[in-house]
Amino acid sequence: MIGIPLFMAILETTHPVHLKPTGVYRALSSHVDWWIFLHVIQLVLFGLLGLAVYWLVSGIRGLAATVARISVLCFVIFYNAFDALVGLGNGILIKYTQGTAPEQREVLEKAIDAFWTSGIATLITALAVTSWLIAVFAAMIARAEAESKRWLVLLGVVAVPFGLFSFPAGISGTLVWWICVVGLGVVFALLAKPRLSTGLLTVAALLFASSHTPPWGPPGLFCFFLATLLVELNLEKQFAFRVQLARKSRA
Structure with a gap:
């Protein structure tokens, strides 16, 4: 399961990119065969990515975990609808x-x-991105230690709208935007436990929310891969345990 985000991160580096509202045919015509093939594959991969988010809250009970499970189901439905349509x-x-x-x-x-800029496609995209952001941030809250959950909820109220509206507003990809994304990741990491996986998931959520295409998608998916790797191997808890042992030995 943890290999899916890594595979997607590599694959999405080959995704043709066109960000303008016009000139779609001329921009993508020379890549159309790969474009079609890639989007067929993505119908499966986005479902597996949703399953990876679902895996993050496996065995966890509570409101946040339930919200994550429901939201990730909505993400798979709406994001695949967007991928198929656009x-x-x-x-x-x-x-x-x-x-x-x-x-x-x-x-x-x-x-x-x-068709590229149709209102229906825009609505489906907004629903997909909202579902993704809520799913990932809810999963982070569900996995967090009790004392840090309140901070994550408050920060999530800021981060979700930022992730949703930064791309339509035209600021996504600017230097200030990148600083904000990394800054939010650092803030989430400092206020939450476990720290590193929470920070990586924050950056992953915001980057992928902007787009699955370069330059946002691949680094976002790679951050998601690193976070799931930390969770799977239980590296953060092992490191914290060793730090505690070192402190006791010094005392």
Whole structure:
């Protein structure tokens, strides 16, 4: 399970990127075969990524764990709907347009641009990203020690809207934005126990919420991989135990 985010992080580095509302056909036409193939694979991978989040709260009871489980189910549903609609849908349209006459192609290019920025696609994306953010932050709260849960809830109230609106607002990817993302990760890590996995999950949640494509998706997925690796190998608790032993031996 922990290998899925790492595999996705590597795979998403090959994802074609187009961020403008127009010119979709010309930007992606030369990559359309890989584009379609990649988005078919992603239908499976996003489901497995959701399963990885679900695994983080396996065996944990409580409100936060329940919220995480429900939210990650919504994430898989809405994110795959977004991937199928915007990814596969546009890929198929572009592939069809390649075989049309020039006068038809001009009309279809406008249709592809309209489909790319459609209100329905935007709504589904917002639902998917919101579900993702709530799922990951709820999982962090569920896994946290009791004394740090309150701080995580308060910080989550700030972090979730930041992750949701930074990309539509056009600040995602700016230097200030990157500083804010890393800063939130550090703050979460300092106020929570376990520290390192919480900080990594914070950065992972915010980066992937912006996009699964470069330059956000791959580092976000890699951070998620590192966090799940720490959890799986129980490294943070082992390190804390050794620190306690060292302190006792010195005393």
